[in-house]
Amino acid sequence: MESRQFERLKAAIVQADAEQCVELEALVRQVAARRHGEIALVRKTKAVDETRRCPHCGHTDVVKHGFDKAGRFRFRCRKGADEGCGKTFNALTGTPFARMRMPEKWADYARLMERFTSINKIAESGIGISHHTAWRWRHRMLAVQAMLQSDQVSGVVEADEVFFRTSYKGSRGWKQGKPPENRPARYRGGKAVAAGLSGEQVPVLTAVDSAGGVIEAVLRDRSGIVPALEGRIARGSVVCSDGLKQYVKAAVSQGSEHRRIEPPRKDWLAKAVGGKPRRPGRLGLGRVNGHHERLKTLINRHFRGVSTKYLPNYLGWARASRRPGFGALLILEQALAA
Numbered sequence: 092m093e094s095r096q097f098e099r100l101k102a103a104i105v106q107a108d109a110e111q112c113v114e115l116e117a118l119v120r121q122v123a124a125r126r127h128g129e130i131a132l133v134r135k136t137k138a139v140d141e142t143r144r145c146p147h148c149g150h151t152d153v154v155k156h157g158f159d160k161a162g163r164f165r166f167r168c169r170k171g172a173d174e175g176c177g178k179t180f181n182a183l184t185g186t187p188f189a190r191m192r193m194p195e196k197w198a199d200y201a202r203l204m205e206r207f208t209s210i211n212k213i214a215e216s217g218i219g220i221s222h223h224t225a226w227r228w229r230h231r232m233l234a235v236q237a238m239l240q241s242d243q244v245s246g247v248v249e250a251d252e253v254f255f256r257t258s259y260k261g262s263r264g265w266k267q268g269k270p271p272e273n274r275p276a277r278y279r280g281g282k283a284v285a286a287g288l289s290g291e292q293v294p295v296l297t298a299v300d301s302a303g304g305v306i307e308a309v310l311r312d313r314s315g316i317v318p319a320l321e322g323r324i325a326r327g328s329v330v331c332s333d334g335l336k337q338y339v340k341a342a343v344s345q346g347s348e349h350r351r352i353e354p355p356r357k358d359w360l361a362k363a364v365g366g367k368p369r370r371p372g373r374l375g376l377g378r379v380n381g382h383h384e385r386l387k388t389l390i391n392r393h394f395r396g397v398s399t400k401y402l403p404n405y406l407g408w409a410r411a412s413r414r415p416g417f418g419a420l421l422i423l424e425q426a427l428a429a
């Protein structure tokens with residue numbers, strides 16, 4: 092819309108009555124929903140315009156500097172008396188979206204992410220991006236989610252590990268005759284060669300509390316448990332676990348209590364009829380177990396295994412999906428705010 096036309100429209104809107112305001116509000120929301128990507132980009136540009144901080148060197152002597160090839164506002168860090176770097180940048184420089192094209196497709200893409208759509212299905216969805224782009228965008232949007240987790244858990248805390256097979260899914264080495272691991276490639280998520288705990292499994296530590304706080308870490312082995320929880324359990328909490336000594340140590344060293352939870356012993360009859368109902372308020376590992384079940388369903392069954400290298404991104408995605416307000420807009424805005 093031309094700017095003169097837009098000014099006239101704004102003047103007309105000022106005169107709208109209450110009922111028309113409600114109608115307008117709904118209309119704007121409807122139009123905006125289809126353009127979340129561009130809107131998020133405009134908001135980000137405005138924020139950069141206000142702060143005027145150079146993402147390269149941090150200087151604030153920044154001026155507008157025309158437009159780049161994609162038609163985005165460009166800024167320049169001035170090489171004045173206080174030594175700016177002289178580089179140019181746009182609103183996306185320094186975010187995971189730097190040099191990402193086609194903002195008009197970001198919202199549709201994020202909506203597919205909201206539903207955990209697979210890369211193949213995204214490429215076939217008619218959104219108009221390639222398989223490769225779909226994969227790249229996924230990890231650009233998830234990079235920030237991998238970092239977003241609680242600083243601390245408190246109150247009743249349940250902690251446990253879940254294991255995923257080490258995976259080099261997508262590694263080019265498989266096809267180029269340089270396998271990343273000394274074993275044949277697994278197709279469609281075959282089983283680990285050695286059963287149980289081995290170097291073929293990577294442990295993921297999870298600590299959850301009753302307020303929805305989650306701490307998660309991909310570990311090399313169980314010796315990583317204590318360092319991963321260092322400074323992250325609020326003093327005076329009650330940490331529940333299966334009794335592994337690392338959890339006891341992590342809890343006690345941070346001024347919390349530790350409770351060992353016995354696995355439920357159910358005979359065949361109790362299993363068949365469901366057993367006695369759980370007493371409310373009783374300590375258990377139900378919350379962390381439920382969390383791990385959801386992770387396994389998502390990663391092993393839905394995505395048929397993910398590369399260990401990208402496992403933190405998928406864990407972040409799963410955490411995000413459990414937060415209130417999760418949706419396409421939030422995925423976009425959090426990625427842009429990075």
Ligand SMILES: [Zn+2]
Nearest residue numbers: 145148168176
């Ligand atoms: Zn600079």
